[in-house]
Amino acid sequence: MSQPFRVLSSTAALLSGACVLCDQPLAIQGSVDLCQSCSAALPYNQHCCLRCALPLSTAALPSSVCETCGRDPPPFSLTLAPLLYEGFAQLWVRRLKERFGLMxxxxxxxxxxxxxxxxxxxxFAGRVPLPEVLVPVPLAASRLIRRGHNQSIALAKPLSSRLGVPLRRLAVQRIRRTATQRGLGRTRRLSNLEGAFRSRPWRGERIAIVDDVMTTGATVSRLAATLLDAGAREVLVFCATRTAPAQGTHGY
Ligand SMILES: [Zn+2]
Ligand SMILES: [Zn+2]
Known part of the structure; x- marks a missing residue:
């Protein structure tokens, strides 16, 4: 990429069928406005735990699970997190979250x-089944007012329209504002989130939680447990990006 710091600045590029990163005309007008070489340069999370999408060493077998999921399986049955939280993907998530970056x-x-x-x-092992409902991770009301939007809803919209799966943005509420999760390990994050969500009742649906970035997975674990308690049959996690583990740590 010739202009690595230029990020989706060109609305005209979006409208004219050009790559949003390098402005090259797109040979094929698809749903993702990136040319082949920019698309190939994205930080894909290809070799990862089937269950929690934690990046695994390339020596691990495809469709395997990480040490933590093997020992203590999370309440969700699998995670789809196509990108690592780095480079352009990280920048895009930040812009989406902090500047309401709709593009x-x-x-x-x-x-x-x-x-x-x-x-x-x-x-079969790596197959992701079609969910029946999409549930974006809700924000606490005070955070929603301050930020003005919920980034998970923006991510869930293309999933809903292209996969034909209903988006239930009000199905779950964040009933307790939790202290910031930053800097906390997984166990502390989980206890920090105790009683954080309330869900409407379900009748055996397969639900996909939609989120922007997965770090320890404590938020989606707590939300998945809440959905299962409320009657969901199965919970999947669709998350745009996944952080790579810090050196020497494991776990979703
Ligand atoms: Zn390009
Ligand atoms: Zn895992």
Whole structure:
């Protein structure tokens, strides 16, 4: 990429069928507005735990699970997180979150759709089933007012329209504002989130939680447990990006 710091600045590029990163005209007008070489340069999370999408060493077998999921399986049955939280993907998530970057949201959401379609057609172990409902991770009301939008809804929209799965943005509420999760380990994050969500009742649906970035997975674990308690049959996690583990740590 010749201009690595230029990020989706060109609205004209989006409208004219050009790559949003390098402005090259797109040979094929698809749902993701990136040319082949920019698309190939994205930080894909290809070799990862089937259950929590934690990046695994390349020596691990495909469709295997990480040490933590093997020992203590999370309440969700699998995670689709196509990108690592670094480079452009990290920048896009930040812009989506902090500056209401709708183009970034659309792009990340469509990359999630592409990853889903690829995995849906994949081998049995790595196959992602079609959810019946999409539930974006809710923000606490005070945070929603301050930020003005929920980034997970922007990500869930392309998934909903292209996969034909209903988006239930009010199905779950964050009933307790939790202290910031930053800097906390997984166990502390989980206890920090105790009683954080309330869900409407379900009748055996397969639900996909939609989120922007997964770090320890404590938020989606707590939300998945809440959805299962409320009657969901199965919970999947569709998350745009996944952080790589810090040196020497494990776990979703
Ligand atoms: Zn390009
Ligand atoms: Zn795992």
């Amino acid at each position: 970034e949201g659309r792009l990340l959401g469509n990359l999630m759709v592409e990853a889903f379609l690829e995995r849906q057609a994949g081998t």
